[in-house]
Amino acid sequence: xxPDRTVVLELTRLEALHLAGLMxxxxxxxxxxxxxxxxxxxxxxxxxxxEEDPDAAREFRAVTEGDLLSRRRSDAAAVIESLRxxxxxxxxxxxxxxxxxxxxxxxxxxxxIALDPDTVNAWLRALAAIRLVLxxxxxxxxxxxxxxxxxxxxxxxxxxxxxxGLVRAVSGD
Amino acid sequence: xxxxxxxxxDLDRDLDLDIASTPxxxxxxxxxxxxVNLMSYVVHVFQEYFGFSRAKAERLxxxxxxxxxxxxxxxxxxxxxxxxxAMHDYGLWATIRxxxx
Numbered sequence: 183x184x185p186d187r188t189v190v191l192e193l194t195r196l197e198a199l200h201l202a203g204l205m206x207x208x209x210x211x212x213x214x215x216x217x218x219x220x221x222x223x224x225x226x227x228x229x230x231x232x233e234e235d236p237d238a239a240r241e242f243r244a245v246t247e248g249d250l251l252s253r254r255r256s257d258a259a260a261v262i263e264s265l266r267x268x269x270x271x272x273x274x275x276x277x278x279x280x281x282x283x284x285x286x287x288x289x290x291x292x293x294x295i296a297l298d299p300d301t302v303n304a305w306l307r308a309l310a311a312i313r314l315v316l317x318x319x320x321x322x323x324x325x326x327x328x329x330x331x332x333x334x335x336x337x338x339x340x341x342x343x344x345x346x347g348l349v350r351a352v353s354g355d
Numbered sequence: 356x357x358x359x360x361x362x363x364x365d366l367d368r369d370l371d372l373d374i375a376s377t378p379x380x381x382x383x384x385x386x387x388x389x390x391v392n393l394m395s396y397v398v399h400v401f402q403e404y405f406g407f408s409r410a411k412a413e414r415l416x417x418x419x420x421x422x423x424x425x426x427x428x429x430x431x432x433x434x435x436x437x438x439x440x441a442m443h444d445y446g447l448w449a450t451i452r453x454x455x456x
Contacts, residue, residue, distance in 0.1 A: 227443070227446070228443060229443060229448045229449075229450075230450065231440075231443070231449065231450055231451050232435070232441045232450060232451060232452070233450050233452065236450075238451075242436065242439075242440075242451075246440045246443065249440075249444075250440070250443055250444060253444055275369075286442065306396070306399070307443075307444065307445060310392060310393075310396060310445065310446035311446050313391055313446075314391050314392075314446055317390070317391040322390055322391060323390060324390050325390045327390065342393060345393060345396060346393055346395050346396070348394070349395045349396050349398075349399045350395065351400060352399065353395075353398075353402075
């Protein structure tokens with residue numbers, strides 16, 4: 183169902199900052215990876231299209247990899263751009279190692295972001311792609327792979343929660 | 356994948372005829388299960404990209420989930436490659452193959 187209307191998303195400033203940070207890291211990962219095959223997490227974004235024909239798979243990847251990866255970058259950029267009103271705040275400073283210093287004490291404030299149809303699609307693809315990368319880093323091989331003690335799983339679950347919410351908003355559920 | 360008759364030499368001639376008579380066995384786009392993509396997202400992708408009804412998109416998603424994969428399209432190879440690239444663009448894992456006999 184093509185979204186034909188604007189989706190209004192509510193999230194906290196903290197979430198917005200965190201998400202923008204993840205998108206930047208994702209972009210840096212793509213920047214620093216010369217060939218997708220060098221990194222299993224990036225390789226997952228350009229999977230083999232031919233199971234039993236390595237030559238055809240290689241040829242297919244040679245033709246599609248550039249487009250697929252540049253789309254990941256433009257999606258990440260679109261998400262960051264739409265988050266800008268929520269994260270451009272003179273009271274918010276990013277400290278060492280991404281620790282957030284909130285001078286105004288409003289990190290838990292809810293901000294409202296309107297996403298036009300194209301931007302919603304960029305969000306959906308970007309959230310799905312980052313989850314694939316995280317899952318690869320976390321070694322998730324089955325749906326039951328989960329470590330409650332590992333905060334990275336918390337991030338993974340949160341991205342899934344946000345993705346699911348957006349899908350529902352788009353589908354009109 | 357080969358059927359047992361393939362190994363019988365005396366059937367070679369018939370087999371050749373058989374292949375020649377079905378030159379356009381279609382190609383397929385197959386979507387595979389993965390532990391990451393959300394069921395709701397996969398349904399959304401099938402509806403949005405292929406224009407499937409909600410019911411058909413859900414049926415295919417469940418087939419992917421429970422059987423490990425599902426054929427989502429059939430036709431010429433070039434078209435199946437476009438579909439596979441589109442699925443990859445959404446983050447789904449898709450492959451292209453010749454329809455099994």
